[in-house]
Amino acid sequence: xxxxxxxxxxxxxxxxxxxxxxxxxxxxxxxxxxxxxxxxxxxxxxxxxxxxxxxxxxxxxxxxxxxxxxxxxxxxxxxxxxxxxxxxxxxxxxxxxxxxxxxxxxxxxxxxxxxxxxxxxxxxxxxxxxxxxxxxxxxxxxxxxxxxxxxxxxxxxxxxxxxxxxxxxxxxxxxxxxxxxxxxxxxxxxxxxxxxxxxxxxxx
Numbered sequence: 262x263x264x265x266x267x268x269x270x271x272x273x274x275x276x277x278x279x280x281x282x283x284x285x286x287x288x289x290x291x292x293x294x295x296x297x298x299x300x301x302x303x304x305x306x307x308x309x310x311x312x313x314x315x316x317x318x319x320x321x322x323x324x325x326x327x328x329x330x331x332x333x334x335x336x337x338x339x340x341x342x343x344x345x346x347x348x349x350x351x352x353x354x355x356x357x358x359x360x361x362x363x364x365x366x367x368x369x370x371x372x373x374x375x376x377x378x379x380x381x382x383x384x385x386x387x388x389x390x391x392x393x394x395x396x397x398x399x400x401x402x403x404x405x406x407x408x409x410x411x412x413x414x415x416x417x418x419x420x421x422x423x424x425x426x427x428x429x430x431x432x433x434x435x436x437x438x439x440x441x442x443x444x445x446x447x448x449x450x451x452x453x454x455x456x457x458x459x460x461x462x463x464x465x
Contacts, residue, residue: 266422267415267459275460278428280357280376280400284320286430287462295359295464297323300336301343311354321377322347322356327363329383341370348374359402365389372399382406382434385417395424402464404432411451418461431455432464 265271278286286293296314301307301324314322326343328336339346347358351374359377361384362368368390371378377400384390385406394401401421405414414431421429433452435445447465455463 265415265419267419267461269458269460272460276427276429276462278400278430278462280321282355282357284357286400286464293321294319295321295323298325300325300328300338301346302336302339304346304349307346307350311350311356314356315354320357321359322350323359323379325361326371327361327367329361329363329381344371344374351376362390362394365393368393368397372397376400377402377430379432380404380417385409385414388420391417391420392424395421395426398426398428400428400430401426402430402432404434405436405451407435407437407445409436411448411454415455415459415461418459430462430464431459 275287275289277288280286296319297310307324311322324347326338326340328338330337347360350356351358357376358374359379360371360375361379361381362371363384364387378394379402380390382404385403403414403418418429418431433448435447438446440446452463452465455461
């Protein structure tokens, strides 16, 4: 792994990802909280969430507008209408916004309204999205796909780094196992491996 940009052998210091207004992700001994609903459903809902985050000193709001649901009958998000609500929340309350991009046609629209772009687990290998976000150099959160190894997830991060985007984080969101009573299992050993061997900020 010595030749990889994500390797601690290449750069032993954890990458610092600036998201604006002096807020950085990856700083040593400093935990940054990200909170919010799975999907934005209405203005009243997201405004109430924003007020709650401010009361609890949480500076980054996460909410989905494009939802790649496993169930085809589930709510799939408000799309650009939801993005506009997030943009209004950002302007009104000063919160930083993270939301997911589902396919490459949405990247430029999502970039208008957010501070961090999330590549969801189902889109981890979407090279159209990766190419656009590498070029945009926007802060990007890669969620590890539920069937991907830690090495594969880190190589997706490397794809962004190699394309010129140094502002990349990785999210350990759980992997599929034989356990039937929970949706996914948090890979604590994988998380420890990422922390030990890579300089990528880790989000759990």
